[in-house]
Amino acid sequence: MTPRIAVGALGGTIAMAADTPGGAVSPKLDADSLVTAVPGLDEVASIEAKTLASLPSPSVGPAEVRAALEFAEASIACGADGVVITHGTDTLEETAYLLDLCWSHPEPLVVTGAMRHPEAISADGPANLLAAALTASSPAARDMGVLVCLDDTILAARHVTKSDSTSLATFVAPGWGPLGRIVEGQVRMATRPVGRFEALPMPGTDVIDVAYHEALLGDDGRQLTAVIASGPRGLVLSGAGGGHVSQTAAEPLVKALDEGLPVVFGTRTGGGSSMVSTYGYPGSEEHLIAHGAIGAGFLHPRKARLLLHVLLEAGYAVPEMREVFSSRGA
Structure with missing residues (x-):
């Protein structure tokens, strides 16, 4: 047929x-x-x-x-x-x-x-x-x-x-x-993706209210402060290396995390995974995770932005978001 x-x-x-x-x-x-x-x-x-x-x-x-x-x-x-x-x-x-x-x-x-x-x-x-x-x-x-x-x-x-x-x-x-x-x-x-995930609901809104910031050389935190002040529902950090940001940019980011803003960090490199426990300096993955940031894993930050958007619109709390990113970013 x-x-x-x-x-x-x-x-x-x-x-x-x-x-x-x-x-x-x-x-x-x-x-x-x-x-x-x-x-x-x-x-x-x-x-x-x-x-x-x-x-x-x-x-x-x-x-x-x-x-x-x-x-x-x-x-x-x-x-x-x-x-x-x-x-x-x-x-x-x-x-x-x-x-x-x-x-x-x-x-x-x-x-x-x-x-x-x-x-x-x-x-x-x-x-x-x-x-x-x-x-x-x-x-x-x-x-x-x-x-x-x-x-x-x-x-x-x-x-x-x-x-x-x-x-x-x-x-x-x-x-x-x-x-x-x-x-x-x-x-x-030649191969198949490892498993399929349960489908999430497509958001009904035409606005993706998730801010996106890329870590760059000489990032003094001013742009990130302005982005956070604009009032997004969530933020994705396209971090250097394993998902890192400068010490000065980490200050407004940590403040936003402590105030409850959902923040997901990934790697800007285009390959590899966000890190979990290798680096411990201010702005590193350990520092951000300690304040509640969520690692994107192997998800490119651009795609992490979309997943965070879908989860926010579906009413997920931050602990539930962390579980979803842990499985879908693996």
Whole structure:
């Protein structure tokens, strides 16, 4: 039986075109246009396409991600065997992870996009959409949560990151590697994520009220003080090394922790885990943990921000948040 795959389009480079020959591009193409541009796609699956938004990915927000989740859930309820979401690559890893936090179905939900727009030489969008449809229709991709598929590479949403601004092979999973590949039109899975977590509720708000601060050389704490004074519901620190911050920046951070602000710290390096008990100086992981900070583990701070957002909206208390990060960041 031919698989049924639903394709939801959110915009991005894969859907961009210029107003004039050789001009700069912006989102123009709808879902049907993307689908009809892929040779052989109808041989892979029966496709139902819908345009959900037409945005460059830096402008995608919680409302669009929620619309994508609702589209995917409705498609599965109507009998689809899998779902593909097309998206710009700039923030694709964040949308994929937020969807992964809330996706409860065994059917594959695959996010894809393009590094080259449709009018460029060797545009990669059609090949990526075909590979994503192959992945979404494959029994081997079931029960793996949300996947990302570009450049014939299949990666887990919780590990994937964009590593290069222009390379076709930009999406990688540092320290973990891909789950599988597309070879000669076949899905070849090499490994699976360790377990799946219970789906969390997708927040109904369009505001992510979690501040984000990156530790930098010479950080004197003024910016962090201003960020905290703005009144966020939570804060994520993209820390140096194992999740560290300067002694001067630690002062307002510790004060906020002592006053009850949920704070999660991770590593800005792009790989590895936040630390627990190696360093003990002011601003180190031991110092922050002693005041109640939560380690993100292997989660990139950008993804930790999304998990903290979801937990805050779901009403989790800090001790419960700590348990969730302990398991999901492992």
